[in-house]
Amino acid sequence: MWLTRPFQERSTQLFLGILSIAMIVVVVLHLATPEGSALHVSSYTVTLLGKYLCYALLAVAVDLVWGYLGILSLGHGAFFALGGYAMGMYLMRQIGDRGTYGDPILPDFMVFLNWQELPWYWLGFDMAWFAFIMVLLAPGLLALVFGFLAFRSRVTGVYLSIITQALTFALMLAFFRNEMGFGGNNGLTDFRDLLGFNLRTDATRLGLFIATGVALAIGYVICRAIVASKLGRVSIACRDAEARARFLGYRVDRVQLFVFVVSAMLAGVAGALYVPQVGIINPSEFSPLFSIEIVVWVALGGRATLYGAVIGAILVNYAKTVFTGVMPDAWLFALGGLFVLVTVFLPKGIAGLLASRRKGKDDDSGTDDPDTATTREATA
Amino acid sequence: MSIIQELSNRDRVFEFLTPVASPVDVRHGPILYLEDVNVSFDGFRAINNLNLTIDDGELRCIIGPNGAGKTTMMDIITGKTAPDTGSVWFGSRHNLLTMNEPEIASLGIGRKFQKPTVFEALTVFENLELAMATDKRVIPTLRAVMKAEYRDRIDEVLETIGLENLRDQLAGILSHGQKQWLEIGMLLMQKPRLLLVDEPVAGMTEQEMERTAELLTSLAGKQSVVVVEHDMGFVRSIARKVTVLHQGSVLAEGSMDQVSNDPEVIKVYLGEEA
Numbered sequence A: 001m002w003l004t005r006p007f008q009e010r011s012t013q014l015f016l017g018i019l020s021i022a023m024i025v026v027v028v029l030h031l032a033t034p035e036g037s038a039l040h041v042s043s044y045t046v047t048l049l050g051k052y053l054c055y056a057l058l059a060v061a062v063d064l065v066w067g068y069l070g071i072l073s074l075g076h077g078a079f080f081a082l083g084g085y086a087m088g089m090y091l092m093r094q095i096g097d098r099g100t101y102g103d104p105i106l107p108d109f110m111v112f113l114n115w116q117e118l119p120w121y122w123l124g125f126d127m128a129w130f131a132f133i134m135v136l137l138a139p140g141l142l143a144l145v146f147g148f149l150a151f152r153s154r155v156t157g158v159y160l161s162i163i164t165q166a167l168t169f170a171l172m173l174a175f176f177r178n179e180m181g182f183g184g185n186n187g188l189t190d191f192r193d194l195l196g197f198n199l200r201t202d203a204t205r206l207g208l209f210i211a212t213g214v215a216l217a218i219g220y221v222i223c224r225a226i227v228a229s230k231l232g233r234v235s236i237a238c239r240d241a242e243a244r245a246r247f248l249g250y251r252v253d254r255v256q257l258f259v260f261v262v263s264a265m266l267a268g269v270a271g272a273l274y275v276p277q278v279g280i281i282n283p284s285e286f287s288p289l290f291s292i293e294i295v296v297w298v299a300l301g302g303r304a305t306l307y308g309a310v311i312g313a314i315l316v317n318y319a320k321t322v323f324t325g326v327m328p329d330a331w332l333f334a335l336g337g338l339f340v341l342v343t344v345f346l347p348k349g350i351a352g353l354l355a356s357r358r359k360g361k362d363d364d365s366g367t368d369d370p371d372t373a374t375t376r377e378a379t380a
Numbered sequence B: 001m002s003i004i005q006e007l008s009n010r011d012r013v014f015e016f017l018t019p020v021a022s023p024v025d026v027r028h029g030p031i032l033y034l035e036d037v038n039v040s041f042d043g044f045r046a047i048n049n050l051n052l053t054i055d056d057g058e059l060r061c062i063i064g065p066n067g068a069g070k071t072t073m074m075d076i077i078t079g080k081t082a083p084d085t086g087s088v089w090f091g092s093r094h095n096l097l098t099m100n101e102p103e104i105a106s107l108g109i110g111r112k113f114q115k116p117t118v119f120e121a122l123t124v125f126e127n128l129e130l131a132m133a134t135d136k137r138v139i140p141t142l143r144a145v146m147k148a149e150y151r152d153r154i155d156e157v158l159e160t161i162g163l164e165n166l167r168d169q170l171a172g173i174l175s176h177g178q179k180q181w182l183e184i185g186m187l188l189m190q191k192p193r194l195l196l197v198d199e200p201v202a203g204m205t206e207q208e209m210e211r212t213a214e215l216l217t218s219l220a221g222k223q224s225v226v227v228v229e230h231d232m233g234f235v236r237s238i239a240r241k242v243t244v245l246h247q248g249s250v251l252a253e254g255s256m257d258q259v260s261n262d263p264e265v266i267k268v269y270l271g272e273e274a
Helices: A010-032 A043-067 A076-098 A108-112 A128-152 A157-176 A202-228 A230-240 A242-247 A252-278 A288-301 A307-326 A328-345 A349-362 A372-379 B002-008 B070-078 B101-107 B124-131 B138-143 B148-161 B176-189 B206-219 B232-238 B256-261 B263-273
Strands: B032-041 B044-054 B059-063 B085-090 B109-112 B194-198 B224-228 B241-246 B249-254
Touching (some): A010 A043, A010 A307, A043 A202, A043 A252, A043 A288, A043 A307, A076 A252, A076 A288, A128 A157, A128 A252, A157 A288, A202 A230, A202 A307, A230 A242, A230 B124, A230 B138, A242 A252, A252 B138, A288 A307, A288 A349, A307 A349, B032 B070, B044 B070, B044 B249, B059 B206, B059 B232, B070 B101, B070 B109, B070 B224, B109 B176, B148 B176, B176 B194, B206 B224, B206 B232, B249 B256
Parallel strands (some): B059 B224, B194 B224
Antiparallel strands (some): B032 B044, B241 B249
């Protein structure tokens, strides 16, 4: 079975092991230590870590298409946000008559705008199963239509990057409009409960943190399974020599479309888990800047490794939390500086550094890295 | 009136009557058949009333000066370029002009490019694995498992091209000649009926050239091979039959001796070098 193949790989076992141990440590420290103790992990920190894990899943999704397929998507924030909105719509419907205006059906912002009835596309979002399917379907469909048109016309490289950027920008502008029915620039917020659990209790927050960790593990295994299959090798073939792959009889556009849609769905799941933890979803998640930031995480962590993307996302976002707390104005300079430093000194990212360390330990002869292809690519 | 004549013409084979997915039929003659093919790019006639037939199992060399239309001809056969007029048949059943590149590839026409293009980030073994004639659709590829018979087939080709010892090396570290052989190996994995080989020995050392000549001659018979080459010494060492292209059409055809004594050929091609 192609899906179980990653469990036999050492790297995946190691990743899953480290992730579970880290999760267990956080949960134990949160539950078993008294508040005020030096070891205590506060509820705030748990939610913050949950947020990082959402970003990590998003970064894995981007690494799948960028690292292994060579498609530099500068619009993955759009899929993340769509998944988030699908979850947000469900959470809005769960508020019921507890909103400020007390309308049993209409969310507050619709009452405020004097809308009389629910738009058709809000129907069904009061049911959890429907909303959860839409979390996968909305980003998946967008990726399917967009990818079908782009890949069939053989749009690749920098042109594709620009189009993805335009896509997320257009969606941001659309979602800013009140007439769209997604709450305009305020977005969706004031959530109460998810599947009957009160979102403001520590137990629910912990549960969401664990769910995010599990989602990251599943997402990682799915990506790893694709990468380790023959399809993964075909993806690399499409990345490095598209015309050659076509002459071998592979439908390059179909391969790209399949992987792109899987990646978009994973991004959607990340968005859906993100929204209940931060308590709000608004059009700023569609902003091109956010999508570019995701790419920076992956580049910092190391492309085409998957675990590098996880490391990159967590490290950069931790740095962001620290920096924006200490000196908020300096953050963008720090991010830019970090990006330049890594590109110059660590072309393969942090994962590349780890790999070369391990290689150095394995053979002391210190021969040159034969991996010329990846080096060339990183400098390109 | 003319429509009625056209429809009642009993020689005519309607397009929908030719089966698409069926084995190549060479019982009635050549494996590749080009007739009255014309292509022009922005008014420049790259191919000019080209007629060419390749027999089953034949090793054919095609020579000609720069701009004679050799690469364009390859492009037409593989479906990369559509001709303005003319017909191109593979066996007596398959009209290549109605097919796209992957369809033609899966029909059994393999092409080796001028510049060696192998997948440098994959190993030699993996390069051959991807080239194997299997179901190339997305989901079957995702679920594909490496069977023993596939492994045997890959090992067999590895031996043919002489890269057994390098099977687990990344293709990126191979020498130029080794990459060319790997690419020929990738073509063989597809079990092609017809191999199109574009300038296989460009940039090779003397020994590599000899090795390539051996490889190509050993392939002929099992499959048809069409070699486009500039190097006259190499052509002389492998060719049984040579076709000279000039300005998009066939100038001369025959054995190497016949061709190189043809006054027309000497004038346009050999004369420049001699």
